[in-house]
Amino acid sequence: MSPSAYTSSITAILSSSLLLPSVLMIACLLFLYLAYRLALRAFSSSASAAAATAPARKLPLPPGSMGWPYIGETFQLYSNSNPNIFFALKQKRYGSIFKTHILGCPCVMVSSPEAARLVLVTRAHLFKPTFPASKECMLGPQAIFFQQGEYHARLRRLVLRAFMPDGIRGFVPNIESVALCALRSWDGRMVNTFQEMKTYALNVALLSIFGKDEISYMEELKQCYYTLEKGYNSMPINLPGTLFHKAMKARKQLGQIVAKIISSRREKKVGDAGGLLRSFMEAKEALTEEQISDNIIGVIFAARDTTASVLTWIVKFLGENPAVLQAVTEEQEEIMNSKVVDEEEKSLSWADTKRMPMTSRVIQETMRVASILSFTFREAVQDVELEGRFFFFFFFFFFQLAFCRVPWFDLRLFGNAGYLIPKGWKVMPLFRNIHHSPDNFPNPEKFDPSRFEVSPKPNTFMPFGNGSHSCPGNELAKLEMLVLLHHLTTKYRWSVSGLQSGIQFGPFALPLNGLPMTFSRKI
Numbered sequence: 001m002s003p004s005a006y007t008s009s010i011t012a013i014l015s016s017s018l019l020l021p022s023v024l025m026i027a028c029l030l031f032l033y034l035a036y037r038l039a040l041r042a043f044s045s046s047a048s049a050a051a052a053t054a055p056a057r058k059l060p061l062p063p064g065s066m067g068w069p070y071i072g073e074t075f076q077l078y079s080n081s082n083p084n085i086f087f088a089l090k091q092k093r094y095g096s097i098f099k100t101h102i103l104g105c106p107c108v109m110v111s112s113p114e115a116a117r118l119v120l121v122t123r124a125h126l127f128k129p130t131f132p133a134s135k136e137c138m139l140g141p142q143a144i145f146f147q148q149g150e151y152h153a154r155l156r157r158l159v160l161r162a163f164m165p166d167g168i169r170g171f172v173p174n175i176e177s178v179a180l181c182a183l184r185s186w187d188g189r190m191v192n193t194f195q196e197m198k199t200y201a202l203n204v205a206l207l208s209i210f211g212k213d214e215i216s217y218m219e220e221l222k223q224c225y226y227t228l229e230k231g232y233n234s235m236p237i238n239l240p241g242t243l244f245h246k247a248m249k250a251r252k253q254l255g256q257i258v259a260k261i262i263s264s265r266r267e268k269k270v271g272d273a274g275g276l277l278r279s280f281m282e283a284k285e286a287l288t289e290e291q292i293s294d295n296i297i298g299v300i301f302a303a304r305d306t307t308a309s310v311l312t313w314i315v316k317f318l319g320e321n322p323a324v325l326q327a328v329t330e331e332q333e334e335i336m337n338s339k340v341v342d343e344e345e346k347s348l349s350w351a352d353t354k355r356m357p358m359t360s361r362v363i364q365e366t367m368r369v370a371s372i373l374s375f376t377f378r379e380a381v382q383d384v385e386l387e388g389r390f391f392f393f394f395f396f397f398f399f400q401l402a403f404c405r406v407p408w409f410d411l412r413l414f415g416n417a418g419y420l421i422p423k424g425w426k427v428m429p430l431f432r433n434i435h436h437s438p439d440n441f442p443n444p445e446k447f448d449p450s451r452f453e454v455s456p457k458p459n460t461f462m463p464f465g466n467g468s469h470s471c472p473g474n475e476l477a478k479l480e481m482l483v484l485l486h487h488l489t490t491k492y493r494w495s496v497s498g499l500q501s502g503i504q505f506g507p508f509a510l511p512l513n514g515l516p517m518t519f520s521r522k523i
């Protein structure tokens with residue numbers, strides 16, 4: 001091939017519409033990679049001055065302030081009854097990753113979807129779950145929340161087996177009975193919505209744990225659980241007379257009740273009652289009675305206030321948004337009418353609960369707006385370097401070129417080359433900030449279920465967490481909410497008692513005073 005022919009064929013290839021963007025892209029990627037390496041080196045050298053006193057640090061700590069010695073910024077966090085105000089102010093000032101110091105612990109708070117995913121999913125092995133020791137001994141040190149590694153994976157398989165659709169679909173008629181019974185008991189009364197929803201959620205949790213047939217010991221078990229619960233947020237002082245002491249005693253009794261249920265099941269060889277206990281008892285690698293009871297108590301704890309808070313918010317939001325309530329009621333009435341045979345209403349089925357898209361969107365939007373779990377806690381098990389945003393830039397740039405769009409540059413992406421999270425520091429992914437960011441959800445304070453007609457951007461909607469510790473009870477939670485809402489909207493109307501607005505935290509976000517309401521039957 002002559003040089004001129006060679007040159008012209010290269011020109012022809014280069015000018016072809018497919019290759020030119022690719023060459024440009026490779027050149028840009030190379031350029032950005034070099035820039036990234038240079039930035040990393042710059043950070044290393046700026047940190048080297050401190051290397052004589054501290055271990056070599058490649059990256060700086062995140063921006064933020066650490067407050068006073070030991071107490072840190074605890075007062076700033078608790079000076080307002082709403083901790084989200086503290087988080088939002090910090091985020092505005094320092095960006096989506098910032099450091100602070102709360103209750104004697106240095107913390108890094110993360111509120112970008114990418115950083116939260118990194119902590120909870122892609123590098124989850126570098127961050128262990130962490131709870132105050134008093135909470136751990138109250139719920140049971142062998143409960144799933146506190147575990148990592150093989151034991152955690154084993155427990156999680158057993159819990160998921162009980163709470164995945166196949167494990168719970170058979171419970172729909174039983175959950176429906178529990179819902180109808182609850183609604184009947186509210187009829188014509190002024191009730192504290194949250195307290196009533198707690199009773200409903202507890203009954204559903206016990207059903208899903210002990211199965212349809214288990215009725216012995218249930219009252220005793222509930223009474224012990226109520227005492228345990230009262231001590232959960234108390235000062236951890238284990239002296240006779242204190243709430244904490246009573247709670248620890250109740251915890252011991254709960255363990256004994258679970259042991260009695262296990263042994264009576266073994267004697268009777270009850271096999272088909274279903275539920276979590278059955279899943280635990282049929283584990284290939286047997287669990288001890290203590291492990292079973294720690295996890296049963298833990299699951300009751302995880303299932304109850306969470307679901308009850310979301311249900312309380314749903315009742316509030318539906319009451320405040322008549323058009324949405326109307327749409328939900330119409331959807332539910334259509335299902336109800338399709339279930340009437342010979343003037344009798346048949347039980348809901350699992351398939352019916354899959355025909356409730358509008359109601360499901362209301363649940364999703366409620367979980368986003370209310371974000372009842374504003375954040376979760378992890379602890380860095382070693383020094384962890386959070387890479388900068390160059391990685392995301394690569395991805396983004398590639399995407400732009402691949403789809404032949406005009407590349408645009410978000411300068412914030414050049415903002416940093418990364419941060420160091422030192423070993424032992426707490427790390428808090430801030431779910432609520434992610435759910436309330438206008439970048440992820442336009443007009444975020446507005447209750448608008450229609451936004452869920454399209455799926456949210458990846459990692460921006462995490463009401464059930466993310467990764468290996470994400471909520472294994474999410475299918476059950478959604479199911480029990482749908483069943484209750486079916487009967488609530490088709491058969492009852494409700495109104496707020498008294499002028500009360502506002503939020504309380506205890507520890508979940510809740511309408512003020514648990515939302516006192518009057519419910520009455522429609523016909």
Ligand code: HEM
Binds near residue numbers: 145303469471
């Ligand atoms: C609307 C109700 C619920 C919400 C919003 C919710 C939310 C969450 C979240 C965010 C986590 C992850 C926490 C973390 O990563 O640190 C979690 C974990 C967990 N949830 Fe739920 N949950 C709900 C209902 C339930 C129910 C009904 C059950 C059981 C029947 C349950 C059982 C659990 C368990 C056992 C874990 C710990 C999982 C592990 O550590 O591997 N939750 N939940």
